[in-house]
Each structure stands twice: as C-alpha cells, then as structure tokens.
Amino acid sequence: MPAPRTVLLTGAAGGLGTLMRDLLPAYGYRLRLLDLRPIDGEPEAIVADLGDKDAVREAVRGVDAIVHLAGISLEAPFEKILRANIEGTYNLYEAAREEGVGRVVFASSNHAVGFTPRPQGDDPLIPVDAPRRPDTFYGLSKSFGEDLAQLYWDKHGLETVSVRIGSCFPEPTSVRMLSVWMSPADGARLFHAALTAENVEHTVVYGSSANTRLWWDLTTARSLGYDPQDDSEPYAEKLIAEQGELDPENIAHAYLGGHFVSDPPIWPY
Secondary structure, three states: OOOOOEEEEEOOOOHHHHHHHHHHHHHOOEEEEEEOOOOOOOOOOEEOOOOOHHHHHHHHOOOOEEEEOOOOOOOOOHHHHHHHHHHHHHHHHHHHHHHOOOEEEEEEEHHHHOOOEOOOOOOOOEOOOOOOOOOOHHHHHHHHHHHHHHHHHHHHOOEEEEEEEOEOOOOOOOOOHHHHEOOHHHHHHHHHHHHHOOOOOEEEEEEOOOOOOOOEOOHHHHHOOOOOOOOOHHHHHHHHHHHOOOOOOOHHHHEOOHHHHOOOOOOOO
C-alpha cells in the first residue's frame, strides 16, 4: 500500500513513543501525537484520555493510519488495565472504524505469550502461532488487543499488524534482554514495514532485532519487508559478567515473560 501520510501516534510521551516520534518522520510520516499528558516541545500534541470517546474520535479523524502505543506498559491492578488497555483500545478501534482508517499497528507484547517456556539448547524458535499464555493482567490486555484486531478485520475490514514487542531501548540492560531486545532503529524499520506492507489483514509478528540469542521466529515480520540491522550480541559479554547466565531453575529465567511470570512480578524487569 502507499505509505500513509498522516499517522496518529498514541502514547507519544512514553518511552517507546518518544523514540518513534523522533525516528518515524525520517520515513516520510507526518505524525499527529496523542498522550494522556502534555509533551514537552510539542504544543500541538493532543492531550486526551483514551476513555474519552469523543476526544479519541476527533484525534483519529483524517489520519491515514494509527500506531497505537498508548496504555499501561507494566503490570497494574486489573481495574486500571481494564480502563487504559482494554476499554481504551476498544475506543480507538471503534473510532478508527467510524472514521474509515484502514490500518492500525498495535503494540502488543511478548507478555501475551509470557508463560511460554523459553527455548533452550537446540529448541526451535517460538512461532507466532504459539498458544497465547499471558503472564499478567497486562499480558492479558495484549491478548485482548490481538483478538480485537482480528474481529475488526473479519467484521469491518480494518487491517492491523500486532507487534509483540520485546524490549525497545537504546541498549539491552539485562541478560534476558539479549534475546528480546529491539533497537530503536529496528523498531522504526518494523513499524514502517507494518504501515506499508500490502494485504496484512490481521498479522501478528514478534518485534526484536536480529539477535544472536533470539528466542522467537521473525519470519512473519520479515515477510512484511522488515530487515533488522542490529544484534544485541556486542552487549553480551559485559551483561553476563555483571549478571551471570540465565538459570533455567529460576522461574523468571525459564519463561518468555521473564520476571512478569512471578507472583507478584519482581522488579527490576
């Protein structure tokens, strides 16, 4: 499809949103920014709660596509997850349907499959069609978002690429992250591919760089035209020296979701 001209970027004040609002314009996008709080240096950004249906519809009106990063990005009480991540995502999809937006890129998460055992030794990479096994209410909300995206494709023809993001930071900060890290530059490459690939219907992809220690299969992401350029391996020696190798007897090291699988989740992530 032609590259969308105007893209609504929700969650634009968050960590990932801040990275993407700096990187995506280089691909030719004109970003309309939305967040729950004001964004320094962006006086035209929309300040709105996704629970406000009228404000959400106004934000969506006239855009060509949406990159949906907004919501709570860690575990929280269910009532908060329900409002921000479940009801808010529904409101955004309904506004997109009403306004005729054709494409959403939904920030799903590896925590939608967080209780999937991580590959060890010669185990195969985890495929995108692995059964969903959320590790938290947060992960459950991402499972809901993927199902919502499928419903809106099947019933309304609204296309979505659901990106199960690992960890998108300037550099990995833990040994676990060596396997799930996505560099900001690769994140922008993946979102651009998700915005411009043809006939995606509802496609689920994993979001990471081409890491030597990769746990999941990037074939579906690559089929969109994603060509990751980065690898976490240059950071491995230092992180392993500081933190040690992953211990398969440690529950937080045994599953894809890391510390999110513990009860309650153990921080730091």
